[in-house]
Amino acid sequence: MSGADKSKDAQRHFLFLQGPLSPLYRRVGKALWSAGHGVTRVNFCGGDWLHWHGAGTTAYRGRRSDWRAHVANLMERFDVSDLVVHGDTRPYHREAVLEAEGRGISVHVTELGLLRPGFMTHERGGLVTLSRFPDDPAEIREIASRADVPDLSPRYPGSFALEAWQDVTYHLTNLATWPLFPRHERHTPQHPLADYARWCVRLAGASARRRRALREQDELLREQDPFFVFPLQVEGDYQIRSHSPFATMAEAVQHVIASFACTAPERARLVVKTHPLDNGVRNWRVDVGKSARDLGVGERVSVLDGGELGELLARAAGCVTVNSTAGFEAFLAGTPVNLLASAVFDVEGVVDRQPLETFWHEPCPPDAELVAALLRALATTTQFRGTIHNPAGLEVAVENLTKRLLRPATPAPSWLCEPPPRLARARALGVPL
Structure with a gap:
């Protein structure tokens, strides 16, 4: 797959940077090269x-x-058409x-899928705040009206063993080959060895933690008071x-608890649910409990370190999220969703754009017809x-992929919005974008 050998005669030249593990x-x-296109890949670490590796x-x-x-030199040298x-x-x-945008080079971005399991994401230009997918309900309905009904049946269940193997081999190889890439700056904030040590502790206590979370969840669902899930x-x-105004998740938690303490109805409760892949770098029970007590709502704010999100959403008065795909799951369940930052599903009528202080009192449920149109439009595009x-x-x-x-780089799809409609x-x- 030599870029130098193929670029001269190729119709297009694809420059790949870091991919998924x-x-x-x-x-x-390899498939693009076999189709007659130039292909170059940049490796930043072992x-x-x-x-x-190789050609x-x-x-x-x-x-x-x-x-x-x-990278500008690479783009010039190989006459790159696609990043x-x-x-x-x-x-x-x-x-x-x-650099690519300044040169008119098409940008392709991948990520894990919104419609998991069994889907991945590919967008032209960018993701989330930088997504070119429209946020106008009328445009979304128009895309959906031209689209086939998507097959959303769950497929290809993930293997934790495979995911863990890919992660561990990648990061241990980085450590072993550090002398070959001494200036590489990893994009993850935690050192992998510290991350793995925390995971060992988490996995050792997983069964007990799950039993406790399910017991607490059952008690919560038996109560009559309204609750919001975060x-x-x-x-x-x-x-x-x-893609958010918060430097850390802890900062977002503090923001939500403060708003809840000041403005939520007295009978309402807030349930903070940990992420399934949380490695324990923070003790959320301790941190959330202290913040809630300091603000006088210690008895109304709780942490679920596990549990079943779907069961919670089915009974919740609303869901607050920074920009998690959990919000996607919430509005598909008909649960009102309030976003603290931008997301590709930040669409008026799908999410509730009221200030958080109003949302606690009058959460607006999503428009089921618009949700169905959004689902079809996203699956198609x-x-x-x-x-x-x-x-x-x-x-x-x-x-x-x-x-x-x-697909031809030009003309761009008619639905592709410039500038990104969520950016302003x-x-x-x-x-900070």
Whole structure:
């Protein structure tokens, strides 16, 4: 897959940066090369090399401050037509995206799917705040009216063992090959060894924690008082770091509890639910409990370290989230959703855009017809079948992502919005993009 050998005669040239912890990008690159296109991949660390090395790959070992000039040189050298990245706001990726946009290069961004399990995301230009998917209900209904009814049946269940193996081999390879990439800056905030140590502790106590969470959930569901669910996101997630006004998840928690304490009805309760992939870097029971007690609502705010989100949403008065896909699950269940930051499903009539202080008292349920249209429109435009955490799903993901990348770059799809329709609203909230 030599970029130098193929770029001269190729119709297009694809530049791949970091992908998911999976062979997905390597196999897609091979398919594009076989179709007659140029393909170049940049490796930033040993884990990247593990997933894709050999012909058509190059290593970047320089400082991050010099990266933009380097990627600009690559784009010029290979006459790059398309940039492909997994997650568009990782530091190396963000600079490359900005350089590509300035040169008129098509940007393709992948991520895990909104319609999980069995789907992945592919968007032109960016994700979340930078998504070009429309937020106008009329445009969404128009897309849905032209779309086939999507098959949303669950497929390709994920394998925790496979996901863990991919993660551990990637990060341990990074540690072993650090002398070869001494200037590499990882995009994750926690050192992998510290992360794994916390996971060992979490896994050891998983059974007891699950029993306690289900017991507490049953007690909550038997009560008559209304409650709101606040599903947490993983501390350090780019959904928080790049696409929200909060520096940390803990800061968002403090914001929500303060609003609840000051303005929520006296009979209402707030249930803070931990993320399934929370590694225990924070003791949420302790942190949330202290904040709630300090604000005088210690008896009305609780933490569920586990439990079943679907069962909670079915009874909840509303769901508050920064921008988690848990919000997607909530409005599909007919539960009112209030967002603290931008998300691709931030659509008037789907989410409740009232201030949080009003939402506690009068949460507005989603428009079921608009929700159905949004689901169909997203499935048609930004989602594709496949997964990286299931062998059969990987085969499907390779085929479908290759097809999407091979679609003509011009003209752009008629629904693609420029500028990103959520960007101005997000910046007004303090999102740093």
